[in-house]
Amino acid sequence: MAKAQIILPALFALGALALSSVFIVDEREKVLVLQFGQVKQEISEPGLGFKVPFIQDVVRYDDRILGLPTPPAEITPLDDRRLVVDAFARWRIVNLVDFREAVGSGGVDTAQMRLQNILSNAIREVxxxxxxxxxxxxxxxxxxxxxxxxxxxxxxSLGVDVIDVRLTRTDLPEQNLEATFARMRAEREREAADERARGGEAAQRVRAAADRAVVELTSEARKTAEVVRGEADAQRNAIYAQAFGKDPEFFAFTRSLTAYERALREGNSSIVMQPDSAFFNYLNDANGRAAPAAP
Known part of the structure; x- marks a missing residue:
């Protein structure tokens, strides 16, 4: 019984000691075994690992590709036009020993801070x-x-590899946006004014050409009309002359009727003359002939 009381605690102690000396390495991580802060073993393959209990420590690091966004920063390009730029980098630990020596116990957080400074300087330089x-x-x-x-x-020097860097934003600072928009607006308005001026000039040219064409066509039409009217009047007068030359009395009668028509039109006009005036010769004669002229 006394031996059993001694052996059982010893077995439990040995079991606990054995369990504390065994650790598991995940496929997504790498492991360093440290003894009093010094690197004794580097394990990059997944599986079981062993260490000396109470003397050695296991430090785990992520073996996957990590992302690092940079805070927005103002840069001044070659033409002195300020821009706000931020980027996103992907990086990975490739040398655990160098990484441990560079960042110490700070691990990934310290590495992220130092990488941010490196990226910011590289962005400004380029x-x-x-x-x-x-x-x-x-x-x-x-x-x-x-x-x-x-x-x-x-x-x-940090034991990491920067796999890729992408510029996620390149914008103007807020205080410069209004000035830039105002300048762009003024340029567009100037271009619009130029286009309107050119359009107005072209329209004026078209309108002037159309007005000139209208005047020329109207003048030509009036000229043709006058010529036709003159020819028609000449032909009419020739017919009248031929007809009236055959019978002068008929000519005088026709002229009197025309005068009556024009003088006796409806309206407010009045004619004051003597009844025995020569104007009414054809109206006074019962046979419609003109009375002989007074001596």
Whole structure:
């Protein structure tokens, strides 16, 4: 009984000691085994691992690709036009020993802070050497690759690899947006005014040509009408002359009827003359002949 009381606690202690010396490495992580702060073992393959209990510690690090958004920052391109830029980087731990020595016990959080500074400096260096039009362009692959290469070179001492860098936003600062919009609006209004002026000038030319054509056509029509009317009057007069030459009495009678028609039209006009006036010769004679003229 006494031996059993001694053996059972010893077995439990040995079991606890054995369990504390075994750990599991997940496929999504890498592990460092530290002894008094010094790296004793690096494990990158998933499975079981062993350490010395109470002396060695296990530190786990994420082996997946991590994302790092950078805070918005103002940069000044080559043409002194300020822009607000932020980016997104993807990175991964590639050397656990260098990573541990560089960031210490801070781990991924410390590495993220240092990578942010590296990315911000790389962004300022690359975008500060090109005009703003290149930064605002849709094709910025070359610029992003240059930022990635600079950040990768600087981050190599941290034991990490910068896989990719993408510019997520490139905008004007708020205080410059109104001025930019006002300038764009003024340019569009000037272009619209130019278009309206050119349209008005073209319309004036078309209107002048149309007015000239109307005058020419009207003049030509009036000329033709006058010619036709003159020819018609000449022909009419010739017919009248031929007809009246055959019978002068008939000519005088016709002229008197025409005079009566014009003088006796409806209206407010009045004629005051003597009844025995020559004007009424054909009305006074019962046979419709003109009375002989007074001596």
């Amino acid at each position: 975008l500060g050497a090109v005009p703003s039009n290149a930064v605002l362009s849709e094709d910025r692959t070359a610029l992003m690759n240059r930022i990635r290469d600079i950040a990768r070179r600087e981050a190599n």
